[in-house]
Amino acid sequence: MQRLQAFKYALMPTGEQQRNMRRFAGSCRFVFNKALALQKERYEQGERKLGYAGLCKLLTAWRNGPETLWLKEAPTHPLQQVLKDLERAYANFFAKRADFPRFKKKGQQDSFRYPDPKQVRLDQGNSRIFLPKLGWLRYRNSREVLGTLRNVTISQSCGKWSVSIQTEREVEQPLPNGGAIGIDMGVARFATLSDGTFYAPLNSFKRHETALRKAHQAMSHKVKFSNNWKKAKARIQRIHSRIGNARRDYLHKCSTTISQNHAMVCIEDLQVRNMSKSAKGSAEQPGKQVRAKSGLNKSILDQGWFEFRRQLDYKLAWNGGWLIAVPPQNTSRTCPCCSHVSKDNRQTQARFECVRCGFEENADVVGAINVLRAGHARFACEVSGAAMPPAAGTHRSDSIRLDS
Incomplete structure (x- = not known):
C-alpha cells in the first residue's frame, strides 16, 4: 500500500x-493576487480564463518586467506552484467544493512550496535541510x-x-484490530460510542x-498599524494558535485511540456548514432565538467534527x-429495541425513553447504537453489491494524503 505522509x-x-x-512568501502572495485579478478582469471582458501554461508565460514576463524585476530574487518553482494552487482553487469552485478564490492578505497563511525533490537535501543526522x-x-x-521525499512546504504562523x-x-x-463501533457526535459529549x-x-x-x-x-484602543497595535495583534494570533493547537492535539489523540482499537467505525454524515448557519435572517424576515443559535453554532464549531472525521x-x-458514514436522521429518536420512531422518545437532551416499549438509556448512546446498525446495513449492501440508500457510503483508500 502506498502511503503519502507529511512530517512537520x-x-x-x-x-x-x-x-x-518573508520576501519569498510575499512574492508568492503577489503572484497569486496578480493572477487572480487578471482572471477576474478577463471574465468581466467576456474572455476565457487562462490555464496554468498561459499563466506561466505571464509569470516569465512579470519576472523580466522592469516594475516587478524583484520577483527574480524568489525561486521560480514556488511561484509556479502558486499558479497551480490558483488553478486548483478554480477547479474546486466550479465543482462546488469550495467558494470562489479570494485574494491573499499579508500575514495570513504565508507559505511557499518546493515541488522538486532533486533541489532539496535532507540531513537528518545534523537536523538540517x-x-x-x-x-x-x-x-x-x-x-x-x-520514505522518499516528494515536496517541501515552508509556512509561517x-x-x-x-x-x-x-x-x-x-x-x-x-x-x-477489534470490532465495529458506532459514534454519535454532540456538544455536551464530544463523541459517544455505542459501547457506552x-x-x-x-x-x-x-x-x-x-x-x-x-x-x-x-x-x-491602539492606533491602527502602530507598533503597539501590531504587538496587540500578535497577542491575539498567539491565543488563536494556542486554541487550534489544543484542539488538533485532542482530536489526534481521540481518533488514534479509536482507529487502533476498532476495525470498522460508523459515524454520522453531519453537514456542519448547514448546522452552523446563522439564524439572523433579514430585515424583512428576522430570525428567531438568534442569540441562542449563535451560542450553539459557536459550540458546534469549537468541537471540530469535520477534522475528527478526516483524521x-x-x-x-x-x-x-x-x-462508514450514515444519514443522521432520527438516529436519536429511534428505539433500538422496538424500532419505534418518535420525537417523544427523547424526553430531554440526554434522556431517551421509548413511548412504546419503555426502553430507557442515554440519548447519545442510543444514537450511537442506531448509527452502528445503519453502518452494518450499509456495509452489507456495499459488500453484496446491492443498491445503497442515497447518502455517504464506505470509503477506503490505498493512497492516503496527509497534510500535517
Whole structure:
C-alpha cells in the first residue's frame, strides 16, 4: 500500500533566512493576487480564463518586467506552484467544493512550496535541510522522516516558521484490530460510542474566550498599524494558535485511540456548514432565538467534527479499517429495541425513553447504537453489491494524503 505522509517540524532560521522567507512568501502572495485579478478582469471582458501554461508565460514576463524585476530574487518553482494552487482553487469552485478564490492578505497563511525533490537535501543526522536560495536551515528533529521525499512546504504562523516534508513509501496492508463501533457526535459529549463510553468535549475556544475578548479590547484602543497595535495583534494570533493547537492535539489523540482499537467505525454524515448557519435572517424576515443559535453554532464549531472525521478516515485506512458514514436522521429518536420512531422518545437532551416499549438509556448512546446498525446495513449492501440508500457510503483508500 502506498502511503503519502507529511512530517512537520519547527524551523530555527537565522535573521537573514527569516527575511528571505518573508520576501519569498510575499512574492508568492503577489503572484497569486496578480493572477487572480487578471482572471477576474478577463471574465468581466467576456474572455476565457487562462490555464496554468498561459499563466506561466505571464509569470516569465512579470519576472523580466522592469516594475516587478524583484520577483527574480524568489525561486521560480514556488511561484509556479502558486499558479497551480490558483488553478486548483478554480477547479474546486466550479465543482462546488469550495467558494470562489479570494485574494491573499499579508500575514495570513504565508507559505511557499518546493515541488522538486532533486533541489532539496535532507540531513537528518545534523537536523538540517537545504533549500534553494535559503541554504541550510536547522529544524527541531522531533521524529524520523520515513520514505522518499516528494515536496517541501515552508509556512509561517504567529511569527514562527515551520517546514512540512511530504514523503512517499510502500507499507504492508495491515490487518485491523477489534470490532465495529458506532459514534454519535454532540456538544455536551464530544463523541459517544455505542459501547457506552464517551469522550468529554475539550472546548478549547471556550477556555480562552475571556482572554481573547480582553486582547481584542486592548487592540481596539491602539492606533491602527502602530507598533503597539501590531504587538496587540500578535497577542491575539498567539491565543488563536494556542486554541487550534489544543484542539488538533485532542482530536489526534481521540481518533488514534479509536482507529487502533476498532476495525470498522460508523459515524454520522453531519453537514456542519448547514448546522452552523446563522439564524439572523433579514430585515424583512428576522430570525428567531438568534442569540441562542449563535451560542450553539459557536459550540458546534469549537468541537471540530469535520477534522475528527478526516483524521478517522486516513487513520483507519492506515490500520486496515473502514469508515462508514450514515444519514443522521432520527438516529436519536429511534428505539433500538422496538424500532419505534418518535420525537417523544427523547424526553430531554440526554434522556431517551421509548413511548412504546419503555426502553430507557442515554440519548447519545442510543444514537450511537442506531448509527452502528445503519453502518452494518450499509456495509452489507456495499459488500453484496446491492443498491445503497442515497447518502455517504464506505470509503477506503490505498493512497492516503496527509497534510500535517
